[in-house]
Amino acid sequence: xxxxxxxxxxxxxxxxxxxxxxxxxxxxxxxxxxxxxxxxxxxxxxxxxxxxxxxxxxxxxxxxxxxxxxxxxxxxxxxxxxxxxxxxxxxxxxxxxxxxxxxxxxxxxxxxxxxxxxxxxxxxxxxxxxxxxxxxxxxxxxxxxxxxxxxxxxxxxxxxxxxxxxxxxxxxxxxxxxxxxxxxxxxxxxxxxxxxxxxxxxxxxxxxxxxxxxxxxxxxxxxxxxxxxxxxxxxxxxxxxxxxxxxxxxxxxxxxxxxxxxxxxxxxxxxxxxxxxxxxxxxxxxxxxxxxxxxxxxxxxxxxxxxxxxxxxxxxxxxxxxxxxxxxxxxxxxxxxxxxxxxxxxxxxxxxxxxxxxxxxxxxxxxxxxxxxxxxxxxxxxxxxxxxxxxxxxxxxxxxxxxxxxxxxxxxxxxxxxxxxxxxxxxxxxxxxxxxxxxxxxxxxxxxxxxxxxxxxxxxxxxxxxxxxxxxxxxxxxxxxxxxxxxxxxxxxxxxxxxxxxxxxxxxxxxxxxxxxxxxxxxxxxxxxxxxxxxxxxxxxxxxxxxxxxxxxxxxxxxxxxxxxxxxxxxxxxxxxxxxxxxxxxxxxxxxxxxxxxxxxxxxxxxxxxxxxxxxxxxxxxxxxxxxxxxxxxxxxxxxxxxxxxxxxxxxxxxxxxxxxxxxxxxxxxxxxxxxxxxxxxxxxxxxxxxxxxxxxxxxxxxxxxxxxxx
Numbered sequence: 001x002x003x004x005x006x007x008x009x010x011x012x013x014x015x016x017x018x019x020x021x022x023x024x025x026x027x028x029x030x031x032x033x034x035x036x037x038x039x040x041x042x043x044x045x046x047x048x049x050x051x052x053x054x055x056x057x058x059x060x061x062x063x064x065x066x067x068x069x070x071x072x073x074x075x076x077x078x079x080x081x082x083x084x085x086x087x088x089x090x091x092x093x094x095x096x097x098x099x100x101x102x103x104x105x106x107x108x109x110x111x112x113x114x115x116x117x118x119x120x121x122x123x124x125x126x127x128x129x130x131x132x133x134x135x136x137x138x139x140x141x142x143x144x145x146x147x148x149x150x151x152x153x154x155x156x157x158x159x160x161x162x163x164x165x166x167x168x169x170x171x172x173x174x175x176x177x178x179x180x181x182x183x184x185x186x187x188x189x190x191x192x193x194x195x196x197x198x199x200x201x202x203x204x205x206x207x208x209x210x211x212x213x214x215x216x217x218x219x220x221x222x223x224x225x226x227x228x229x230x231x232x233x234x235x236x237x238x239x240x241x242x243x244x245x246x247x248x249x250x251x252x253x254x255x256x257x258x259x260x261x262x263x264x265x266x267x268x269x270x271x272x273x274x275x276x277x278x279x280x281x282x283x284x285x286x287x288x289x290x291x292x293x294x295x296x297x298x299x300x301x302x303x304x305x306x307x308x309x310x311x312x313x314x315x316x317x318x319x320x321x322x323x324x325x326x327x328x329x330x331x332x333x334x335x336x337x338x339x340x341x342x343x344x345x346x347x348x349x350x351x352x353x354x355x356x357x358x359x360x361x362x363x364x365x366x367x368x369x370x371x372x373x374x375x376x377x378x379x380x381x382x383x384x385x386x387x388x389x390x391x392x393x394x395x396x397x398x399x400x401x402x403x404x405x406x407x408x409x410x411x412x413x414x415x416x417x418x419x420x421x422x423x424x425x426x427x428x429x430x431x432x433x434x435x436x437x438x439x440x441x442x443x444x445x446x447x448x449x450x451x452x453x454x455x456x457x458x459x460x461x462x463x464x465x466x467x468x469x470x471x472x473x474x475x476x477x478x479x480x481x482x483x484x485x486x487x488x489x490x491x492x493x494x495x496x497x498x499x500x501x502x503x504x505x506x507x508x509x510x511x512x513x514x515x516x517x518x519x520x521x522x523x524x525x526x527x528x529x530x531x532x533x534x535x536x537x538x539x540x541x542x543x544x545x546x547x548x549x550x551x552x553x554x555x556x557x558x559x560x561x562x563x564x565x566x567x568x569x570x571x572x573x574x575x576x577x578x579x580x581x582x583x584x585x586x587x588x589x590x591x592x593x594x595x596x597x598x599x600x601x602x603x604x605x606x607x608x609x610x611x612x613x614x615x616x617x618x619x620x621x622x623x624x625x626x627x628x629x630x631x632x633x634x635x636x637x638x639x640x641x642x643x644x645x646x647x648x649x650x651x652x653x654x655x656x657x658x659x660x661x662x663x664x665x666x667x668x669x670x671x672x673x674x675x676x677x678x679x680x681x682x683x684x685x686x687x688x689x690x691x692x693x694x695x696x697x698x699x700x701x702x703x704x705x706x707x708x709x710x711x
Contacts, residue, residue, distance in 0.1 A: 004035035005057070006042055012050040013201050014043065019057035026058055028113040028147065029066035033088055040091045043098070051101040051201030054121060055194065056108070060132075064112025067141070071289045073280045082277040085146055089269050092120045092148065101207035105197040106183075107190055109133045111171065116147035119156070119182075122207045125196050126174045128186040135171035141292055142285035142663070144253045146276030151268040154257050155211040156182065158219035159228055166257060167239070167250045211265060222261050232258060246532040246663045249279055283673050287665025291655065295648045295666070296488065304491035304649055305479040306472035312480045314338055318397035318418070320411045322353025322384070325428055326400035328456025331357040334381035336485050341383045341390045343415075350384035357382055360457055391418035396481060398450055400428040403552070408432070409440035416441060424477050426450040430501045431552055434467040434494045445471040448478045451498065453657060461656035462487045463500050488656055490649040492638075496556060499638050499650070500657035503667065506630045506693065507658065508544070509572040511537020514623060516571030518614025521594065521605050527623035532661025537627075538605070542593035546576050547586050575612070583608060628670055629679075629686055630693055631660055633700070635667035636710065640699045647711055671700065672709045680704040 003026070005017040016039060018026045026032070043049060056062060073081050095102055104110075104121040109132050116136070118124050126132065136145040136153070144150065145166065153162040157180065164170050177183035185200075187193035210216055221228045235254065243250055252275040260268030279285050315338065319330045322344040330342045330353060344350040361378055364370035383390060391397060397419055399411050408427060416425045425447050427437050438444035449465030462482045466475055475491065482489035492499045507528075514524045515538070525536030541549065553576075557567040579585045579593070585606065587593040595603045635654055638644045644653075651666025664670035671679045680701060686694035703710055 002035045002038065003029075003031040004039050006039055008046075008049070011198075011202065012048050013198060014049050014052045016052060016054050017057050018054065018062060024058065025060055025063035026056060026114065027063050027066045028088070029069055033084070036088060036091050040094055043095065049098075049100060050205060051103070051207075052095060052098075053103045053105055053194075053197045053201065054117065055105040055197070058108075060108035060114075061104070061106045061110040062114025062117055063109075064114050065138075065143075065146075067289050067293050070143070070280055071286050071294075073277075075281045078277050078281050081280060082273055085273045085276060086270065089148055089273065092117070093266070093269065096120045096122075096209060097212060099206060099208060101201045101204045103197040103200055105193045106132070106134075107193060111135055112138055112145065112149075113147045116145055116149040116152070119152040120148060122209055123185075123197075123200050123204070124177075124183050125185045125187060125193055125200070126177065126183045127190065127193055128174060128188055130173065132174055133171045134173075134177050134182070135165060135169065137169035137171060139167060139169040139249045139253060140288070142247070142249050142282070142288035143279050144249055144256060144272070144276055146273060146280070148269055148272065150253060150256050150272050151260050151265060152209075152211075154261050155216075155218055155265070158221075159223070159257060159261055160220055160231060162257065163235075163254070166253050218261055223258050224262070244530045244532070246530070246661065248282065248284060252279055284663050287663065287669050287673055290669060291648075291651045291665040292662075295652045298648050299488055299490070299652060300483070302479065304489070304646060306476045309473055309476040312477045313484055314396045314477075314481045316341070316394045316396075317481075318343065318391040318394040318415060320344075320397065320399040320415055321401040322350045323400065323402075324356075325452060325454060325456060326398075327353035327356035328454065329398055329400055329428065329452055330354070330382055331360055332456050332485050332487070334378050337381065338484070339381055339383075341385060341394065343385050343388065343391065345386060347384065347386045350386055354379070354382050354384040388414050388418065391415055393420060394418060394423060395420050396424045396426065396477070398426045398428055400452075403429060403432060403548075403555075405432060405437065408437055412437070412440045412447075413442075419446075422446070422473070424448060424474050424481075426478065428452050431497050431556070433496055434465045435469070438467045438469065444469045446474050448474050449494070449498070450478060450482070451500065453500075459656075460488050461500075461653060462489055463498060463653065463657060464489050464491045465494055465498050466491065467494050488652060490653040490657070491645065492649065492653075493643050493645065495638075495641070495643045496559065499635070499643055500653055502638065502643075503631050503634045503654065503660075504658040506634050507533065507627060508537045508541050508549070509570065510626050510630045512541065512572035512575045513570060514618075514626070515609065515612050516575050517618075518612055518616035519618060519623070520613070521609045523620070524623065525605075527620050528627055530620065531624040531627045532663050533627065534659045538594035539603075541576075542588040542595050545587035545589055546580050546593060547590075550576050550580060578611070583611075625682065626686065626690065626694075628661065628664070629683060631658070632667040632670045633683060633694060633697065636671065636697045636700055639668065639710070640697045668710050676700060676704040676707075676709070 001021045003020045007015045020026045102121045103123045104118040106126040110118050115134050136149045138145050187196050223232055239250055256272045256275040260271050317333050317338055318341045319326045320343050322342050330340045334340045342350050342353050361375040365372055365375050397415050401407050401411055425441055427449050430451055434449040438447035441447040447467055448470050451463035453459035464478050479489050511524050528536045560567050585592045591597055596606050597603050635650050639650055644650045647668050650668045654660035654667035655662050660667050680696050683694055683696040
């Protein structure tokens with residue numbers, strides 16, 4: 001079966017129905033390209049055609065490029081890849097410039113290549129579906145729109161208006177598309193959609209794109225227009241400030257857009273193809289496609305969920321502790337229509353926790369993203385209480401109290417008697433071993449760790465921690481709940497600090513070690529940003545609070561000493577101790593840490609950090625390597641030790657949980673793409689200079705010798 005079904009009606013209108021064989025969505029794959037070639041041959045052989053309508057036989061219009069195919073493109077394939085893209089675009093350009101009306105009947109979402117196909121039509125009619133999304137999100141995968149999207153969006157919207165949709169990959173709804181003039185009409189049913197498409201073809205027998213009309217001017221002006229030239233003079237510097245040079249895609253998009261706006265359409269399309277080829281054959285796009293597409297899809301389909309256990313849904317969730325974490329968990333759960341009992345020691349505290357949801361919902365209402373009625377519905381799902389009896393009938397209870405084993409044991413024992421049979425008791429802990437916490441439970445097979453990240457409403461990851469005796473059924477329920485509330489689950493085995501907190505700690509400590517070595521704090525923060533981390537280690541330590549880090553380190557040291565082990569002190573420990581006890585600077589919440597937090601002004605590094613200043617000679621690249629290697633090597637240790645069971649969970653968890661540089665595709669993919677032999681040599685060099693934390697795990701040594709990737 002062809003990916004494009006060709007049909008000509010009595011009015012000589014050709015209806016091209018997109019229907020990729022053996023796929024639930026249409027993509028620009030080999031089947032599509034072959035079908036397009038066949039379709040254009042038929043169109044060229046028929047002089048009687050009066051119009052063309054693109055429609056879809058799938059639930060959505062068109063999903064975009066075939067990422068399985070794109071990830072295979074290597075530098076040595078660049079010429080063949082470029083020619084393939086150019087040939088496909090030439091065929092679409094033929095349809096666009098034949099002079100007869102071309103309509104896209106959009107029955108649903110059209111993203112990436114799908115939106116590019118729609119842009120190649122003269123008239124776009126969309127089904128009036130609030131869930132439908134349009135746009136060009138390729139930048140989020142290290143790519144650019146290579147099917148004419150840059151060229152046509154710039155010509156239809158102008159450079160400045162097109163940039164957010166191209167450089168940031170912003171998606172938009174039917175209403176937004178209409179307001180931009182990108183959707184010309186809407187329909188309430190598929191029948192009406194098709195009828196309107198037919199009517200428009202008949203009413204416009206001669207048609208062409210507005211930008212193909214002689215004398216057409218790009219909205220706002222081309223790059224030579226003074227107002228545009230003024231913006232373009234600073235735009236690259238502003239973009240580089242955001243990307244820190246880690247992401248070539250946004251820069252390539254800007255270059256293709258600006259260069260393409262200075263030439264004719266066909267030359268602009270070729271410029272776009274060149275930049276697309278450069279990105280598609282680069283390692284960074286492969287890293288990002290591998291994790292942000294294949295990895296996330298594997299997690300969505302339950303890669304780490306026990307098989308053969310029926311899907312489950314939480315109906316009533318108890319949250320113990322209405323502080324920031326508990327309040328965030330309550331909000332996120334209630335937002336998905338699940339009943340929540342938010343319990344604290346006093347009703348006043350519980351109400352304060354519920355007020356957090358009110359504040360977030362009020363903001364949505366004020367921004368027009370939610371109705372007042374919907375806000376009241378969500379708030380009605382949250383019951384604030386000081387009474388444990390309100391927990392009666394919960395099928396999941398999550399304790400989110402302070403990181404103190406005795407307190408956690410107390411609230412667990414108080415609450416779990418109200419769970420239904422086979423209900424799940426969970427602890428939102430970031431470091432305390434789940435097997436130990438589970439000892440307080442009447443049935444440790446029903447006990448599990450659910451490690452949320454702050455702020456819960458924004459952070460997408462939840463780290464699920466299996467205790468020694470956690471049952472497969474309990475794990476499956478926890479996985480289902482995390483997906484039910486729209487979060488990304490990764491599964492790890494029990495260990496102090498688990499995966500995310502443990503590896504995250506290595507990043508922060510490396511920054512503190514650099515400070516102790518005498519490196520200027522601004523250089524430390526900038527090196528972390530240039531490595532691809534979202535925030536510097538000193539800034540993040542302030543957010544976490546120095547006192548909490550000191551408390552965790554002391555508790556860990558005590559626990560290890562009880563096991564006959566020890567946690568050696570480092571320069572990082574000395575920095576924290578000095579900051580707290582000598583300088584009384586405890587972090588952002590206390591108003592003073594590594595940064596100053598002036599009212600109504602931007603935070604800035606504290607001058608007193610000169611206390612550690614020495615003449616230290618270290619290159620920026622050396623610092624970048626230290627940040628990336630200390631985390632990736634420890635992630636590999638977690639994998640080697642069985643804390644992590646899958647490379648997908650490691651890569652996705654490192655990016656969404658600890659902010660590991662997204663351009664790398666994750667902490668283990670960083671080593672793979674670096675080259676394992678080279679990574680081993682670099683680790684050995686860093687170990688010789690800085691110590692055991694850079695020691696290569698045996699798994700890296702083995703893989704470097706066999707030439708296999710970490711998989």
